[in-house]
Amino acid sequence: DQQVKQNSPSLSVQEGRISILNCDYTNSMFDYFLWYKKYPAEGPTFLISISSIKDKNEDGRFTVFLNKSAKHLSLHIVPSQPGDSAVYFCAANFQGGSEKLVFGKGTKLTVNP
Amino acid sequence: EADIYQTPRYLVIGTGKKITLECSQTMGHDKMYWYQQDPGMELHLIHYSYGVNSTEKGDLSSESTVSRIRTEHFPLTLESARPSHTSQYLCASSEKTGIPSEAFFGQGTRLTVV
Numbered sequence: 001d002q003q004v005k006q007n008s009p010s011l012s013v014q015e016g017r018i019s020i021l022n023c024d025y026t027n028s029m030f031d032y033f034l035w036y037k038k039y040p041a042e043g044p045t046f047l048i049s050i051s052s053i054k055d056k057n058e059d060g061r062f063t064v065f066l067n068k069s070a071k072h073l074s075l076h077i078v079p080s081q082p083g084d085s086a087v088y089f090c091a092a093n094f095q096g097g098s099e100k101l102v103f104g105k106g107t108k109l110t111v112n113p
Numbered sequence: 114e115a116d117i118y119q120t121p122r123y124l125v126i127g128t129g130k131k132i133t134l135e136c137s138q139t140m141g142h143d144k145m146y147w148y149q150q151d152p153g154m155e156l157h158l159i160h161y162s163y164g165v166n167s168t169e170k171g172d173l174s175s176e177s178t179v180s181r182i183r184t185e186h187f188p189l190t191l192e193s194a195r196p197s198h199t200s201q202y203l204c205a206s207s208e209k210t211g212i213p214s215e216a217f218f219g220q221g222t223r224l225t226v227v
Contacts (some may be wrong), residue, residue, distance in 0.1 A: 033218050036218075044218045106153075
């Protein structure tokens with residue numbers, strides 16, 4: 001039973017355009033959400049996070065939006081660059097739990113020049 | 114840049130062999146984790162540790178074992194490798210701050226058991 005779902009296995013966008021990656025979760029106890037970026041044959045790299053007390057967090061070209069009522073978050077990349085091409089994983093955990101990260105299956109983003 | 118290292122990066126080994134995957138971090142993090150990932154799938158937690166002499170099983174059952182004798186070192190051992198163990202193994206660490214925080218990952222070990 002997947003608690004963190006990324007329903008789009010892949011996404012293709014043009015360089016300079018916006019990339020929007022989506023993530024849904026089922027466990028209402030999650031209160032901390034993270035996005036990781038992963039290149040082939042490499043470990044995931046932390047990108048950006050958001051606490052459940054916020055609905056938006058921005059870091060340069062990357063913005064994460066959280067909609068708690070819908071149990072949905074999204075990662076926006078503006079403008080997209082070819083170097084952003086990678087697999088993006090959504091992850092979640094909660095304080096008071098074991099603080100273990102629960103991951104989605106990932107979305108492969110391809111940014112075309 | 115995270116200072117967490119895994120060796121080897123790639124390993125091809127025969128069935129029945131004993132293997133140890135190494136993971137070391139120089140950040141002084143108390144929490145360390147092992148995840149397993151198959152292509153196109155999510156990362157599954159197989160082991161974690163909150164500090165020296167602390168080890169716990171993760172959400173995904175695994176025949177591997179771990180040890181945490183030193184803060185910086187968290188090796189994973191398979192006593193008898195089988196083809197079903199073929200996967201990517203990712204080690205991670207995070208600070209024990211009492212609040213959720215990001216985990217830093219090593220580059221992973223791609224294990225193939227033939």
